[in-house]
Amino acid sequence: MTQPHVPDPSLLAQPIGDPLGEILHLLKLTGTFYCQSRLTAPWGLTIPGFPEVMSFAVVIAGRAWLKVGEDTPFEIQKGDLVLMTHGAPISLYSDKDAPLRQLEELPIRKVTELFETLEFGGGGDASSIMYGLVRLDHASSPMLMALLPDVLKIDPWEEEAGSWLQGTLQFIAREARELRPGGETVITRLADVVVIEAIRRWLSRSPDANRGWLKAARDPQIGRAIVAIHRDPAADWSVETLAQVAGMSRSAFAARFTSLVDKPAMQYLAEWRMNLARRMLKETAQPIATIAADLGYQSEPAFNRAFKRVTGTTPGQVRRRQVEGAVA
Missing domain, CATH: 1.10.10.60 (Homeodomain-like)
Structure with missing residues (x-):
């Protein structure tokens, strides 16, 4: 004893x-999966939900429609960062009439254990979207995630977001286009920073962050x-x-x-x-x-x-x- x-x-x-x-200083992310996609209209894909895992999407070029769980779809465009906090399934598509396919059915190319690329679609207007699954890795994470809204959407081109966030997303976009040696490592590390910044911005700006x-x-x-x-x-x-x-x-x-x-x-x-x-x-x-x-x-x-x-x-x-x- x-x-x-x-x-x-x-x-x-x-x-x-x-x-x-x-x-917040102790928060870190454990990357579960990152996918860099180049999609040409018409295209549509669905991604299953994962308990206790957050997902995010960054629109690097073009635009798309995003549906989280059973919520009403909304449009996202170049520069938008959307964080889905509670593991709900999502659908991404070029337009509301586009046929949907399961992500695992599509021609994904595995680059590393954590990073994959996808090219898919009907040959029309192109969009480029980075999608990821991440887990908050800290003992406070369950308490923090319980208070986060289901969806956090940030437009980093707003003046208030700060030039560093714009620059970081531009750098991710460049690395995604060129995918030079080590590019997947750079992308995943920077994506972690961007996700944590989305949480910090919610904490500093939302009235809902001042409870419990x-x-x-x-x-x-x-x-x-x-x-x-x-x-x-x-x-x-x-x-x-x-x-x-x-x-x-x-x-x-x-x-x-x-x-x-x-x-x-x-x-x-x-x-x-x-x-x-x-x-x-x-x-x-x-x-x-x-x-x-x-x-x-x-x-x-x-x-x-x-x-x-x-x-x-x-x-x-x-x-x-x-x-x-x-x-x-």
């Missing part, structure tokens, strides 16, 4: 900077407690010690945390630990007992019970599914 891990004293004494900025967990992260007192949990999740936190971090009384802290986050501080701590545990189980070969100890649990059975209570499954089941998926 391990001994309780006392909270880092520096978290109780030192000032903490921008909590939301610190969370995001509003709590911006709060100067509750945000300090959230960052303390994130920095030292294995600590033996209590409402009292987190209230100290926030510089509040115990009762005022407990009430304000629950009001902003919609759950008590101890529940948030448990869920944060389980988000971390889920990642460790999927991405490492660490024994479950080691993961339990690293997250502050004094025994593996205690960790197993907490994991089952929060996630509805067991650590062993998550690990087995990951191994079976890797073998398949």
Whole structure:
């Protein structure tokens, strides 16, 4: 049995900077699939949805119609960036009467493990679209994605978007046209940056971004407690010690945390630990007992019970599914 891990004293004494900025700093994307396409009218394709995966489309040349799930289609044109956040199936087509085909049925050329190209269509007006599937790779990702709208559309040619975003998309377009040696690496890395920028712009501009967990992260007192949990999740936190971090009384802290986050501080701590545990189980070969100890649990059975209570499954089941998926 391990001994309780006392909270880092520096978290109780030192000032903490921008909590939301610190969370965003840790965000990174795991590329699942990127496809650079050259499409000539008439053309149409459908792409299945993938749970817990975001998709995006960047129009490099021409225009297209985009339908997300069962929503009303809308037109996108050169320079538009559209981020679909909740894994819905999408359809892209040259016009509303164009026949649709499944993406996997089309003549895709595999360039690398992550990057593919596609040329398809009836020989008419040409469009070039980059499509990608990406996964936010951070323990805060489930909470952030739960608050994101289904569709984020950005016109980077707006003055407010900034010249760097325009320049980045122009550079992606040039690399896509020429596909020089290493071009697929450049495209996928820059696409990651553009997707994260789309999320940051929504966070800074949308009224909907100032609610729930995001509003709590911006709060100067509750945000300090959230960052303390994130920095030292294995600590033996209590409402009292987190209230100290926030510089509040115990009762005022407990009430304000629950009001902003919609759950008590101890529940948030448990869920944060389980988000971390889920990642460790999927991405490492660490024994479950080691993961339990690293997250502050004094025994593996205690960790197993907490994991089952929060996630509805067991650590062993998550690990087995990951191994079976890797073998398949």
